[in-house]
Amino acid sequence: MGRPPCCEKEGVKKGPWTPEEDIILVSYIQEHGPGNWRAVPTNTGLMRCSKSCRLRWTNYLRPGIKRGNFTDQEEKLIIHLQALLGNRWAAIASYLPERTDNDIKNYWNTHLKKKLKKLQFSAGEEGGRTMNPISNNHHQSVSKGQWERRLQTDIHMAKQALSEALSLDTMNLESPSPPSIGPANTCTYASSTENISRLLENWMKSTPKSRSRASLGSMSNVCSETTTIESTTPAAIGKVMMGSTTHHDQLGFRSVKIESSGRSVLQEESKESLSAVAPPLSFIENWLFDDLSVGNGGDDDHQDLVDLPLSDASELFQD
DNA sequence: AACCACACCAACCGCAACACT
DNA sequence: GAGTGTTGCGGTTGGTGTGGT
Numbered sequence: 240m241g242r243p244p245c246c247e248k249e250g251v252k253k254g255p256w257t258p259e260e261d262i263i264l265v266s267y268i269q270e271h272g273p274g275n276w277r278a279v280p281t282n283t284g285l286m287r288c289s290k291s292c293r294l295r296w297t298n299y300l301r302p303g304i305k306r307g308n309f310t311d312q313e314e315k316l317i318i319h320l321q322a323l324l325g326n327r328w329a330a331i332a333s334y335l336p337e338r339t340d341n342d343i344k345n346y347w348n349t350h351l352k353k354k355l356k357k358l359q360f361s362a363g364e365e366g367g368r369t370m371n372p373i374s375n376n377h378h379q380s381v382s383k384g385q386w387e388r389r390l391q392t393d394i395h396m397a398k399q400a401l402s403e404a405l406s407l408d409t410m411n412l413e414s415p416s417p418p419s420i421g422p423a424n425t426c427t428y429a430s431s432t433e434n435i436s437r438l439l440e441n442w443m444k445s446t447p448k449s450r451s452r453a454s455l456g457s458m459s460n461v462c463s464e465t466t467t468i469e470s471t472t473p474a475a476i477g478k479v480m481m482g483s484t485t486h487h488d489q490l491g492f493r494s495v496k497i498e499s500s501g502r503s504v505l506q507e508e509s510k511e512s513l514s515a516v517a518p519p520l521s522f523i524e525n526w527l528f529d530d531l532s533v534g535n536g537g538d539d540d541h542q543d544l545v546d547l548p549l550s551d552a553s554e555l556f557q558d
Numbered sequence: 559a560a561c562c563a564c565a566c567c568a569a570c571c572g573c574a575a576c577a578c579t
Numbered sequence: 580g581a582g583t584g585t586t587g588c589g590g591t592t593g594g595t596g597t598g599g600t
Binding site: 253254255256288290291294295299341342345346347350376528 | 565566567568569570571
Binding site: 254275293326328340348 | 584586587589591593594
């Protein structure tokens with residue numbers, strides 16, 4: 240009857256992750272690197288399915304993740320990329336290296352959708368007709384001319400979005416506390432483990448009921464102050480420490496360089512980080528940038544387009 | 559203080575794509 | 580090319596927090 244579940248339901252734990260589980264997972268990935276998720280539950284003893292482990296890592300424990308408080312720039316970028324790409328959150332997330340697709344998706348569903356709906360409503364009231372500023376409307380049948388015009392607009396939007404993304408990156412690089420990405424940054428892999436140590440600290444302090452939330456909050460402090468895990472020392476840490484005298488460093492502060500079967504985690508992460516700093520450019524993207532750089536010398540048309548209120552921009556797509 | 563409604567977000571589920579044999 | 584296993588993605592759900600009454 241239907242498709243079998245991805246993993247045996249029996250004995251598989253569900254629901255929120257505990258700090259202990261996080262530590263175990265991070266510790267394992269430090270040693271073996273992300274990937275081969277199928278082996279993670281069996282090798283770590285975690286009563287989680289591989290999917291859950293992967294998700295936990297990519298959406299939460301992975302280094303270099305920024306959580307909460309989307310900036311105006313990011314918001315703008317998401318809106319434009321959504322207009323361009325639709326609900327392809329993974330693709331959109333690739334332009335926001337510090338954000339996960341899940342995060343962006345959540346933000347879109349909880350904040351931006353409503354925001355745009357409001358815009359749509361007010362614009363609809365003003366204009367006396369319904370206008371959808373987001374791309375969902377794009378799927379409605381349109382004439383070829385309209386489609387072409389829309390495509391052109393989308394390209395403009397993409398260009399601007401990309402240039403904004405670049406300028407964001409530049410800003411981030413210049414800022415005093417850049418996100419923990421890139422091999423040159425000493426706060427690479429350790430960031431997530433630092434988070435976990437902080438998480439544990441809060442976890443120990445807080446009541447069982449508020450544990451989850453409290454710890455989640457602490458996780459957002461990527462690369463912040465260093466905290467010794469010894470000060471908290473729950474039983475789980477002991478488990479993690481087993482078989483390694485260097486785990487303390489790994490969990491605490493170490494700028495990671497762990498070799499595992501000829502391939503360091505750092506290398507793995509670096510690949511990610513590199514692509515994070517400079518998302519891989521496809522031919523089209525390169526072309527967009529080429530064109531952008533030409534137009535950057537005071538091409539107000541592009542700026543106008545992006546600065547255009549979404550409700551107005553959407554009018555371009557109307558009859 | 560108690561209740562309710564809403565907001566938020568981590569995690570789950572199912573499907574599709576990909577990789578390997 | 581077919582079959583099987585694994586990973587990635589997007590939609591959705593459920594638990595918890597928060598604000599209003």
